[in-house]
Amino acid sequence: SQTIHQWPATLVQPVGSPLSLECTVEGTSNPNLYWYRQAAGRGLQLLFYSVGIGQISSEVPQNLSASRPQDRQFILSSKKLLLSDSGFYLCAWRHSGRASDNEQFFGPGTRLTVL
């Protein structure tokens, strides 16, 4: 069976500090990978998605970047955090190449607070 991991679970960082959130998927290969953010009182906003190693698409201009150094690893980064980067960050995956499997499966999330 497939599992998705995210760490850390919670993070408190000062403004201007760097960020690295990691997401890994087990039990599948070549998944599509996604980073979402849920800000306080808001819905789920898609930040980045990846259809393969080194292939990253950004949905919104922002202070964040993403990388996919390995097939099942997706990293969300920032060089200098802003207060507005606070939120609940979710990683998700779906089976690629299977048009009938449109469901995305989410990780447990990382709560980021920027002070």
Next chain:
Amino acid sequence: DQQVKQNSPSLSVQEGRISILNCDYTNSMFDYFLWYKKYPAEGPTFLISISSIKDKNEDGRFTVFLNKSAKHLSLHIVPSQPGDSAVYFCAASFTSGTYKYIFGTGTRLKVLA
């Protein structure tokens, strides 16, 4: 531009009654719709989905209805249980390319015992 809207931020329902959560979308090219349930500090979990070629899909207590002409879908939960209390997100996507989701802002359902 909010392509997927959930206009009710919250809903309270008595245990045993029907819960109806609504979702509207603007892009007629969306061809797949999903509902997710989310508890605080956890990732969303998939609940039920529907393809645009259907107008109804059932799974146990959960039924999703799709009205393409109105660009509207709804989730019915019958009977509602206290454990159903959570935030419900609808999402719309395309069954091609990157399968990106566009999520609504969510509806917080509270089922009263």
